[in-house]
Amino acid sequence: MEQNNYRPIKAKIENVITETSNIKTFVIKPEEPISFLAGQFMQVTVPGMGESPFTPSSDPKHAESIEFTVMKAGSVTVKLHSMKPGEYVGLRGPFGKPYPISDFHGKDIYVVGGGVGLAPLRALLFALFHELDHLNKIEVRFGSRSPNDISYKDAIPEWAKRPKTNINITVDMGDPSWKGNVGLVTTILKDGDVNVKNAVAIVCGPPIMMKFVNKRLLDMSFEPKDIFLSMEKNMSCGIGKCFHCNLGHFLCCKDGPVFTWEQIKDIPEPW
Ligand SMILES: Cc1cc2nc3c(=O)[nH]c(=O)nc-3n(C[C@H](O)[C@H](O)[C@H](O)COP(=O)(O)OP(=O)(O)OC[C@H]3O[C@@H](n4cnc5c(N)ncnc54)[C@H](O)[C@@H]3O)c2cc1C
The missing domain is CATH 3.40.50.80 (Nucleotide-binding domain of ferredoxin-NADP reductase (FNR) module)
Structure with missing residues (x-):
């Protein structure tokens, strides 16, 4: 089936692993198959709160369950950190270019x-x-x-x-x-x-x-x-429409998020 970039796929949190005081790994099983390559990211919807981009941290070869390792930052990630196995999130993507x-x-x-x-x-x-x-x-x-x-x-x-x-x-x-x-x-x-x-x-x-x-x-x-x-610039749509994540003439979500220094070295303060 062709990927619908706008529709989050329902996905169940199967396990939550506490890594550190502010980082947890979420093992998430999508209700429809999703495959990704290393370097690509997904938009994770946390119901009632919003969406944020995260790069899967698990083996791309085993995408029946996808893991995300998430640091608490603000509203979306604090809510995600409070979620338990059995609860649901949404997944859009994968987006961006993988490592070659x-x-x-x-x-x-x-x-x-x-x-x-x-x-x-x-x-x-x-x-x-x-x-x-x-x-x-x-x-x-x-x-x-x-x-x-x-x-x-x-x-x-x-x-x-x-x-x-x-x-x-x-x-x-x-x-x-x-x-x-x-x-x-x-x-x-x-x-x-x-x-x-x-x-x-x-x-x-x-x-x-x-x-x-x-x-x-x-x-x-x-x-x-x-x-x-x-280059993890603040992103919103994930698909090159909203221009939130522009980096010089690039869009991080579409052209990245991985760039070579050759590509971005002429952009003033790309960090
Ligand atoms: C392609 C991509 C992949 C990412 N992968 C991961 C990942 O695997 N694990 C992970 O923990 N985080 C990852 N992030 C960062 C993550 O998306 C943000 O931490 C998250 O969006 C914060 O959302 P929030 O609502 O909790 O916080 P907000 O309320 O949006 O922000 C809280 C604070 O964090 C800062 N912040 C927000 N987004 C970013 C960002 N992208 N980079 C730096 N600071 C930010 C804000 O400026 C603010 O100070 C990734 C970001 C991108 C763009």
Whole structure:
């Protein structure tokens, strides 16, 4: 059936997983099949409150249940956080362009995330794990405010055991139990982590983090065409009609939300 971009599909919340004090993962089963690719987003309708865009955080290959990892921000996300298994939301989409994963074959993949930015990157990682035979290696660098703010705590050690995969996490503020690096995510982006001449960097996180990570990647000699950034501008329609999410001459919902630095480098302060 052709996708009707205006009609939310009814979807049941099957499970709610508390990740941190302000982040929950919602396991949601749509009443009609929806398939998505890593990097695409959906509009989630919270009844009586409104709609917000979220990128699925689950494996795109298993779309019978779709997971969204959501940080509490304002009205829609506070209401969503109060919802329980058995209640219903609506889903529109998927919208936007996916990561061009087949173009990454034969390369080193540098995945850099911050905060709730790990949510879209989790869907990407699942998609990359399906393609491991075609990739050189995956290096994940992730920054979080504190050890208690890290989502997917049980899954991360399992991902790190995958072949060709290395994960390094840093926190802004440690605690007595934390044995890893303390400092911003840029402090764990080291020359030599990947072969920049044959690598892509995929970045998702708060705008200020993306700005400084992008600068560091350029200092490491990444080509602008090899840096992929998730630009999460405020969106409304999701389908390129309302122009809420314009980024220079682009619309984030239609042309993005993932852009290469090559595409947006001439836009003043794109963050
Ligand atoms: C393509 C896309 C994918 C996204 N994926 C995720 C995701 O996987 N998980 C997740 O937790 N969030 C994600 N977001 C952000 C999420 O859409 C917003 O946090 C949400 O819309 C806030 O709605 P609200 O009604 O709860 O808060 P509002 O009342 O709308 O806003 C509360 C505060 O959050 C700020 N805010 C609102 N929207 C954004 C935004 N897009 N970026 C930065 N600040 C914002 C507002 O300026 C305000 O300060 C995504 C956004 C986009 C555009």
